[in-house]
Amino acid sequence: MESMEKIKIGIFVLFVVIISFSLMFMYIEGWTLLQAIYFSVATISTVGYGDFYPTSELGQLLTILFIVFGVSTGLYTLGAFAESFIGGYFKRYNRRIKMKKRIEMLENHYIVCGYGRIGRVVIDRLRESGLDYVAIDNNSEILQAEFEKDPNFNYIVGDATHDEYLIDAQIDRAKALISTVSTDSDNVYITLSSKRLNPKLYVVSKADEQVAMDKLLIAGADKVVSPYMIGGLRVAELAMKPGILDFVSTFMSIAKYEYDEDLEIRKILIGKNSKIRGKTLTESQIRYNSGVTIIGIKKENDLLVNPGPEIILEYNDQIYAFGTGEQLDVLESMV
Numbered sequence: 001m002e003s004m005e006k007i008k009i010g011i012f013v014l015f016v017v018i019i020s021f022s023l024m025f026m027y028i029e030g031w032t033l034l035q036a037i038y039f040s041v042a043t044i045s046t047v048g049y050g051d052f053y054p055t056s057e058l059g060q061l062l063t064i065l066f067i068v069f070g071v072s073t074g075l076y077t078l079g080a081f082a083e084s085f086i087g088g089y090f091k092r093y094n095r096r097i098k099m100k101k102r103i104e105m106l107e108n109h110y111i112v113c114g115y116g117r118i119g120r121v122v123i124d125r126l127r128e129s130g131l132d133y134v135a136i137d138n139n140s141e142i143l144q145a146e147f148e149k150d151p152n153f154n155y156i157v158g159d160a161t162h163d164e165y166l167i168d169a170q171i172d173r174a175k176a177l178i179s180t181v182s183t184d185s186d187n188v189y190i191t192l193s194s195k196r197l198n199p200k201l202y203v204v205s206k207a208d209e210q211v212a213m214d215k216l217l218i219a220g221a222d223k224v225v226s227p228y229m230i231g232g233l234r235v236a237e238l239a240m241k242p243g244i245l246d247f248v249s250t251f252m253s254i255a256k257y258e259y260d261e262d263l264e265i266r267k268i269l270i271g272k273n274s275k276i277r278g279k280t281l282t283e284s285q286i287r288y289n290s291g292v293t294i295i296g297i298k299k300e301n302d303l304l305v306n307p308g309p310e311i312i313l314e315y316n317d318q319i320y321a322f323g324t325g326e327q328l329d330v331l332e333s334m335v
Helices: 003-029 033-044 057-104 117-128 140-149 163-168 184-197 210-219 227-240 242-257 286-290 325-334
Strands: 110-113 133-137 155-157 176-179 202-206 223-225 263-269 293-299 302-305 318-324
Touching: 003 033, 003 057, 033 057, 057 140, 110 117, 117 133, 133 140, 140 155, 163 184, 176 184, 184 202, 184 210, 210 223, 263 325, 286 293, 286 325, 318 325
Parallel strands: 110 133, 110 176, 133 155, 176 202, 202 223
Antiparallel strands: 263 318, 293 302, 293 318
């Protein structure tokens, strides 16, 4: 039984006991209702002022029964209160200690600065992908409410423009930082701070204004995203090419919900020791070994769309591949 249910039952039973015995004391001792309730409350609380007490034997016997039932009910209710408030406090405290230890052990995780509308979407996506993350935000109520729903939710209450909170989020061991705070100036500051603390960190930042996009790139952001620009382009594409986008969306949905296949497009970088380095697309046998479709290859400043089989794969080339998550994982192991 939940603690609140125990408290409700205890209060109800305590009320019934006090009223019932008070009415009996009125009848036996000839007291008024107020005097009877006063005596009952003083007795059950173990205060016992002594200004009212039963004089008849029946009243004294009734008092004994009242003490047994009343004090027992009072202790039960008090215990329920203690379990709810004291026990609940220590439970939340232990969960926060465990969360802090989890954060201290994180590696190759994602730091999300700002838990607003965009930050929530980002963390939901990270959760779905099974990736570790830490959310940093000033609003403790929102973070704690999310923590109550999900004990595995990792968060730090604080201003992400201050280095101490980034350090607490283990920025030196993080894989990437995503800045989605409300103002462009704060996103620029967070980008500068994070790159100073970890120059190798991959930083993606949100920008509301066009001028902020250039400033964020200068500050060190690897990628800058403008939600308004992306949203506007999406609306325009839906208006101009509804059939194409509907087909892609429908195709992805069918794969997900009817065949349980997560289709995606992934960018994969060819390293120095890659097995396919120096080979053509035909020689690499990417399609045969992994099943993915290569839709593009970026070579320095050139982007080859739908590359031919004679294209040679070289160090630092970026492959854009389309397929299921499992197929893409195979391709990454090959590369």
